[in-house]
Amino acid sequence: MTTVAAYAAPAAKAPLERTTIERREVGEFDVQIDIKYAGICRSDIHQAREGWGTAIFPMVPGHEIAGVVTEVGPGVTRFAVGDRVGVGCMVDSCRECDNCRAGLQQYCEKGGPVWTYNAVGKDGEPTYGGYSESVVVDENYVVRVPDGLGLDVAAPLLCAGITTYSPLKHWNAGPGKKVAVVGLGGLGHMGVKIAHALGAEVTVLSQSLRKKDDGLRMGADHYYATSDPKTFEELAGTFDLILNTVSAPLDFDAYLSLLRTDGALVNVGIPEEPVPVLLSSVFGNRRSLSSSGIGGIPETQEMLDFCAEHGLGAEIELISADQINEAYERVLGSDVRYRFVIDTATI
Ligand code: NAP
Ligand code: ZN
Ligand code: ZN
Numbered sequence: 001m002t003t004v005a006a007y008a009a010p011a012a013k014a015p016l017e018r019t020t021i022e023r024r025e026v027g028e029f030d031v032q033i034d035i036k037y038a039g040i041c042r043s044d045i046h047q048a049r050e051g052w053g054t055a056i057f058p059m060v061p062g063h064e065i066a067g068v069v070t071e072v073g074p075g076v077t078r079f080a081v082g083d084r085v086g087v088g089c090m091v092d093s094c095r096e097c098d099n100c101r102a103g104l105q106q107y108c109e110k111g112g113p114v115w116t117y118n119a120v121g122k123d124g125e126p127t128y129g130g131y132s133e134s135v136v137v138d139e140n141y142v143v144r145v146p147d148g149l150g151l152d153v154a155a156p157l158l159c160a161g162i163t164t165y166s167p168l169k170h171w172n173a174g175p176g177k178k179v180a181v182v183g184l185g186g187l188g189h190m191g192v193k194i195a196h197a198l199g200a201e202v203t204v205l206s207q208s209l210r211k212k213d214d215g216l217r218m219g220a221d222h223y224y225a226t227s228d229p230k231t232f233e234e235l236a237g238t239f240d241l242i243l244n245t246v247s248a249p250l251d252f253d254a255y256l257s258l259l260r261t262d263g264a265l266v267n268v269g270i271p272e273e274p275v276p277v278l279l280s281s282v283f284g285n286r287r288s289l290s291s292s293g294i295g296g297i298p299e300t301q302e303m304l305d306f307c308a309e310h311g312l313g314a315e316i317e318l319i320s321a322d323q324i325n326e327a328y329e330r331v332l333g334s335d336v337r338y339r340f341v342i343d344t345a346t347i
Contacts, residue, residue, distance in 0.1 A: 001025065005347045006132035007321050008058040012050040015325045018347065021060060021128050023136050031079050031139050032071040033087065038130035039064030039156040039314070040340040041186060042247045043270070045328050047118050051272040055118050062130025062342075063089040063116040066145055066155035076139045084145040086304065088158035089294050091116050091127060091141050103298040105141075130155075131324065133347055143301045146308035153313025156186060156339040157304060159294065160314060164191035164243065165303040166295030167266045168198060171241045175199040180235075180242045180258065182226070184211050185331075187245035187268060189315060189338035192218045194303075195243075197310040203239070205231070205255075207334065214337065218315075232257065237285075239263055249275040256281035256289065264288040314339045320346035 001022040008019045026032045044061035046052050065087040069079050079085060093105040093113035105113050114121050117129030128135075145154045164187055173179045179200040181191040188204070195202045196219025203222040204215040212223045224231040235258050242255055246269040256265055256277070268291065282289055295303065307313065315338040319327055327340040 004133040006060045006128060007324055007347060008060045009048040010058050012055060012057065016048070018321065019058065021132060023134060024123065026071050026073050026136055028073045028075040029138050030073045030136050031069055031076060031085070031142050032134060032136050033067040033085055034070045034134050035065055035067040035130055035132060035344045037066045037152045037155040038062040038342045038344055039159065040324070040327055040331065040342065041159050042331055045331060046270065046272065056126050059118055060128035060131050061117055064155045064158040064160070065130035065135065066151040066158070070134070078139050079142060084151060086143050086145050086154060086158045087116060087135065087137050087141065088162060088300055089116055090114065091137050092122055103296040105296050106294045131321070131342060133344060141297060143297065143304060146305055148308040149304065149313055152318060152341055153316055154304065155341050156190070156314035156316065157307055158300070160186045160190045160339060161307060162295035162300045162303050163187055163268050165194050165306065166299055167243060167268065167292035168195050170292065171264050171266060173198045173200040173241055177201070177240045178203070178238055180205050180239045181245065182242060182255065183245040183269065184215055185245060185334065185336055186339040189218055191243050191245060192220050193312045196220070197312060241266065243268065245269050247271060249273055252277040252289070253281040256287055259285065259287045261285040264290055267291040316341040318343055
């Protein structure tokens with residue numbers, strides 16, 4: 001075991017504080033990573049505050065990890081000391097079910113994958129995430145950060161990037177397709193960049209026009225405020241795909257009305273409460289209401305390569321570890337441009 005410094009929530013809703021945790025010894029197929037940067041995802045806050053139900057404490061959040069390999073086990077074939085790598089939301093899975101074999105580890109049929117934190121690993125020990133100095137992960141759950149991407153702007157791609165890339169690809173965002181992204185936060189801003197790079201016509205649906213210049217600069221063709229009821233009249237029946245990244249419940253019937261025939265509203269935001277929806281909002285035009293969870297390991301590598309090729313990094317605000325609690329409050333107030341990233345050297 002190695003003792004490393006970390007930031008942890010000692011209990012639900014308690015502020016995060018500096019502590020130490022134990023990382024396992026490097027096993028045969030393990031990679032030890034010196035974490036350089038860790039993004040703050042809204043999911044970290046949902047879990048640290050038990051918004052999604054009972055959680056495991058102390059909790060070291062962080063599933064947007066970018067760093068450098070410092071040691072590899074004797075069986076490791078894909079990585080070497082010095083490699084620039086990333087770890088996202090999963091650190092293991094059963095590896096045997098149909099989904100794992102298809103590279104869809106996030107949908108592992110044996111009860112889901114082993115999440116990077118707020119979970120128990122196959123060794124029976126709790127997992128701890130990226131708000132820490134280093135981590136030991138099986139090489140099959142580690143991806144390579146291409147040379148063209150800085151580690152700081154690459155870190156958020158490990159969750160925000162793949163969570164938007166995967167549904168955009170699955171629902172065929174591309175030339176000739178009208179795609180709306182709801183919410184211009186961590187996920188949303190990557191959704192805009194990726195959808196634009198895929199060739200789609202992109203519209204941002206944000207609460208206000210406050211971030212309009214940024215949205216257009218990131219590649220949006222149109223930008224509307226959802227606080228203005230005229231938006232819903234003007235855009236009725238417009239989109240092939242709406243990617244909803246909002247963490248709070250929305251008026252789903254209103255957003256479904258913006259889809260054209262056969263359009264899909266895909267939710268990646270995960271509200272803490274159930275949401276009501278009228279099925280008459282989908283039946284009239286054969287619309288779909290769906291959702292998507294992160295992306296598998298092979299697709300995460302594909303996404304990183306795509307982002308490097310198109311020069312797409314996250315837009316970040318780099319913070320020191322003692323600013324984590326303040327950053328959480330700012331995320332909750334939709335005051336993020338567009339991802340907080342912790343410089344883990346400050347832990
Ligand atoms: P974020 O940075 O806070 O962005 C969410 C954006 O939604 C905000 O910036 C804001 O954009 C809008 N918003 C927030 N509250 C709102 C409200 N009450 N009404 C309307 N709009 C609101 O959060 P994130 O890190 O992108 O995460 C977003 C959600 O996705 C969270 O629920 C998170 O847990 C979930 N998530 C899911 C997956 C997955 O695999 N499916 C992966 C990662 C995260 P505007 O100011 O532009 O309106
Ligand atoms: Zn996340
Ligand atoms: Zn599986």
